[in-house]
Amino acid sequence: MLVGMLAARKNPKRRATRLRDPERTRERLLQAASREIYRSGFQSASLDTILASAGVTKGALYYHFKNKEALGYAVIEEVISPDVRGTWVQPLESVKDPIDALISIVQDLSVRPEDVCGGCQLNNLAQEMSPLDAGFRKRLEIIFDAWREATASVLREGQIHGNVRRNVEPADAAGLLIAMVEGYGSLAKNAQDPKVIKAGIKNIVGWLRSLRAPGNRKRG
Amino acid sequence: MLVGMLAARKNPKRRATRLRDPERTRERLLQAASREIYRSGFQSASLDTILASAGVTKGALYYHFKNKEALGYAVIEEVISPDVRGTWVQPLESVKDPIDALISIVQDLSVRPEDVCGGCQLNNLAQEMSPLDAGFRKRLEIIFDAWREATASVLREGQIHGNVRRNVEPADAAGLLIAMVEGYGSLAKNAQDPKVIKAGIKNIVGWLRSLRAPGNRKRG
DNA sequence: CTGCCAACATACCAACCAGCATGTAGCGTA
DNA sequence: TACGCTACATGCTGGTTGGTATGTTGGCAG
Incomplete structure (x- = not known):
């Protein structure tokens, strides 16, 4: 000293x-x-x-x-969470056609070429830290839940208004959508080829269209 | 000395x-x-x-x-690759109905409760290392390609034999299946709840059934 | 003008890391 | 029985890690 x-x-x-x-x-x-x-x-x-x-x-x-862990927690809550919310939750608030809205969001995922999608940061951290640290897991699960719930909710509303097929289970479909997005994000990240994410978006969009209620198809 | x-x-x-x-x-x-x-x-x-x-x-x-990197490469080639091959490639060789075969594989994914699926190890490593190390990326991509190609191939054959709808693109469908599996693997790993993977399997199986050619539906 | 405290800056530390230099045990061979 | 080489075992090291102890400064209250 x-x-x-x-x-x-x-x-x-x-x-x-x-x-x-x-x-x-x-x-x-x-x-x-x-x-x-x-x-x-x-x-x-x-x-x-x-x-x-x-x-x-x-x-x-x-x-x-306090330490590195606290910094990581803060990143989840103050960076990743708002990002997912801004991408997947807020655009779904008060939309007319939920399928259209979801398709629009999914298609916008390709505009960011480098970081394939913001959701991937969520996925990365979940993959790495969830099995190791309950604090990370809990915080990430809150984000996933909000994402799934927002999607399921909009699908439920769509069913009420006749835009979405009645025989889809909103919670299941929301989970499947998220799994597809995350899964394609992984594949694209590994392939490091924007063509992969483009193909993925095409397939996801096709699947989303299949959720539309009969007699409510937009084009074709 | x-x-x-x-x-x-x-x-x-x-x-x-x-x-x-x-x-x-x-x-x-x-x-x-x-x-x-x-x-x-x-x-x-x-x-x-x-x-x-x-x-x-x-x-x-x-x-x-030689070093840690070489050990990692060897794990990919001598542990992960055979595992994926044994789970996703070999069971597809010379099957009668490709949809049935894929459903069977997907349903078997739930039997291992802890390590949700072997494919996740592939996914983990890809997520972590692919952007950082080209050697990892290339070796992992070979595995992904083999997986996708085996799936696409069996779907193509199914189309020839009339088991699979003609309007599905085998390569696209194979990619989507892999994305679903990996995506649900991620969600399940984060939720740490076997219910998630069960629900995922149910949804994937439902999607696989939708690939079946009309007039070839097994039950219902 | 002066004290005081939030908001840092700097130096340092023990633990851990991948990797290497060197020693050596056992087994096949002659 | 001696030799030699494969297949290790052990000790060590320079660099990096998260974390801390302590020094320092701008700005505001009084």
Whole structure:
């Protein structure tokens, strides 16, 4: 301690004077953590890499978060959850035709070429951490449940208004849709070929059309 | 070096005299590596843990494999690939009704309660390593391709024999089936609830039945 | 102008990591 | 019985990890 002081005095190297904006610092940390977790997984994303990517020092990190685990939890709740909500839940609120709405969402998944779909980040983290850490699992399950419930709900409403076939079980169909999206996301990520996700979207859309109530088909 | 020699002579601790069966040692390493990679991912699976699980020392590991990466590659080629082949390729060879055969395979996926399905190990590794390491990606893609091709092939034959609807594209359907299986595997792994995989199997089977050619429906 | 505290910055640490250098036991061979 | 080589066993190391202890500064209250 004394040595450190003396050294600091002897060699007054320029200190990194930073933002002094705690909210912004926290947000930068979350975004950087999200990026690095997406790149290499939670366990393999090193704090030093995250900090470098965020342009933030370790002291700032541990001022805002108790530890790496807490940072991961915050990424789920404050980055991934809003993203899934924005992609899959909010667009379904107060729509006329649920099938059309779902098709529209699915087709929009291809616009982001690199990160095949935001849902994949959810899937990545779930695959990696759910068996290892109950805290991750619970938080991720909440997102999955919201996704499934929003989809099932809109399908139920569609059944009431006669847009959706009565013999589909909304909860089952919602689960199947999510499984398809996640599954194709995996395949596309592995193939690293946008053609895979395009083909997947085509197939998912075809399946979604098959849910439409007879006499309610739009085209063809 | 000299110190080590002297110490060894001074304190002749019992040396671990092991198998002396190189094939078996190698196999134990592969199995242990497969287990640990399944548990915590390739990057986070430490060699020491793998070695402890295998009951093998580090010298033996580095005698049989150049490095950790090579061990991972070997797990793909000598553990995962045969597993997928045994589950999804061989059962499809010379079957009468492809739909029945696929349904049978899918329904058998539920018998293993803990590790939801062997395909998930494939999916896990693909999700984790494909974006990071081309060697992993290529080897995993070979497995995916074989899986998809075997499925597509059996569907094509089914179309010739009139068991499968002519308006399904075998390659597309095969891809969709794989996506469904992997997707439900993900959901089940995250939910950690066998009910999820049961529901998934039910839905996949329902979809498979929809591929059957008209006039060829078995029951109902 | 001064104290004080939030918001960091820096230096450091023990634990762990993959990998390597070196030693050696057992078995086949002559 | 001696030799040699395969198949390991063991000890070590430099680098990295998450985490902490302590120093420092901008800005605001008084």
